[in-house]
Structure formats: C-alpha cells, structure tokens
Amino acid sequence: MDKHISSQFDAELSSVSTRLLELGGLVESQIRHAVYSLSQFNTEVADQVIATEAQVNAMEVEIDRDLSSIIARRQPTAIDLRLLIAISKITANLERAGDESEKIARMVKSIINSGSSRTLPSSELRIASDLASGLLRKALDAFARLDVTEAVSILKEDDLIDAEFDGFVRKLVTYMMEDPRTISASLDLLFVAKAIERIGDHAKNIAEFIIYVVKGADVRHVALSDVESVVQ
DSSP, X not given: OOHHHHHHHHHHHHHHHHHHHHHHHHHHHHHHHHHHHHHHTOHHHHHHHHHXXXXXXXXXXXXXXXXXXXXXXXXXXXXXXXXXXXXXXXXXXXXXXHHHHHHHHHHHHHHHHHTOTTTSOGGGGHHHHHHHHHHHHHHHHHHHXXXXXXXXXXXXXXXXXXHHHHHHHHHHHHHHHHOGGGHHHHHHHHHHXXXXXXXXXXXXXXXXXXHHHXXXXXOTTOOHHHHHHXXX
C-alpha cells in the first residue's frame, strides 16, 4: 500500500472511529435523559428519549455502511481488520443500549399512567443507573485510547451493577408482597432495572472488544483471571 493510499485509509479509519464516538455520545445522552425521566417521572423527557431512538438507528446503519465500504475497498489485515470488526460490534452494542434507554422511557410512561409513580421505590435504582451510565462512558473513553487496562477495570465493575440489580429485585418482591395493588407498576419498574443492568452488559461487551483489537484475543465468556493474563 503506497503512502497516498495508506493516508487515505488512515483517514477513513479515523472518520469511522469518530462517528462511533459520536454515536456513543448520543446514546450516553439518551441514557441520562432516560434516568432523569425515571427520577422525576417526567413524560416529556421520556418522549424525547423515545424520539432519539430513530437517530441512533440511522447512525448505526450509516456506520455499518461505511465499514462495509472500507473492508471491500481496502481489504485490511491484522489490527486494522480487528479494529473494523470491533467497531461493527461496538456499534451494535451502542444501538442496543439505546434500545434499553427507550425501554426505560416507555416503562416510565406506563408507571406514570398507572398512577403509582410516587409510591414505587424508584430511587433505589439510582446507584445502579449511575454505575451503568458511568461504565458506558468509561468504555467509550477506553476505546478512544484503546486502553486495555481500563477495559479490564470495566469488566470488574460490571459485577457491581449485577449485585445492585439482584438486591433491587429482592426489595421489589418484598414491596409487592406488602402491597399487591402495586404489582403491575412494580413489574414495569423491574423491567427498568433489567434495562439498566443490560446497559452495563453492553459496556462490558465494548470493553471486551477493546481487548480484542489490541491483543487479538477474543475474551468473551472467559474468566476474569484469564482475561487479566491475556492483558499482562
């Protein structure tokens, strides 16, 4: 590959990486607004989250189209190919995190319509939601730097979100048993909690793809101790 073609290829890689980070920023904003709509039980903000989903989906399609074009024209090898594959996978995870944000917004609207919004223990989800949104932000920052050390840290932190989810489910079951009239709205809140947990899972997936790009190792479904061995 001559210098002219190489510089063009580098520019294309940089452009598609930038687009990915723009998508990540949009999804981060969507998550923040979804969490705000939950904390304030705000229908207007929930509607904004739902409306943003179309933009997230359009960006996913654009990035996939650009990736297909680059791969077809440049036939990249080694780390460049791993980077393009990882961008495709990360894009999909960001779109799904956006889907979870939309789900939170729809559940918030359902809870508001049920009239139970002020009695549900929704504040209990604040720690988990902060952890999940923070984890996604860290994952995007780690991708921008291709920082495998930070990626491993993200894998460890995902366990905290899982623990928060498990604790919330136990509290919510107790709450429903004490007041069966809240069961329907409580189930909506359970779906919100699960959506928050899944956002954390998507951040974890992004971290795994960062390790794949840098180390060339697929660490999905691999024990954390073995992942740390790969990174060292």
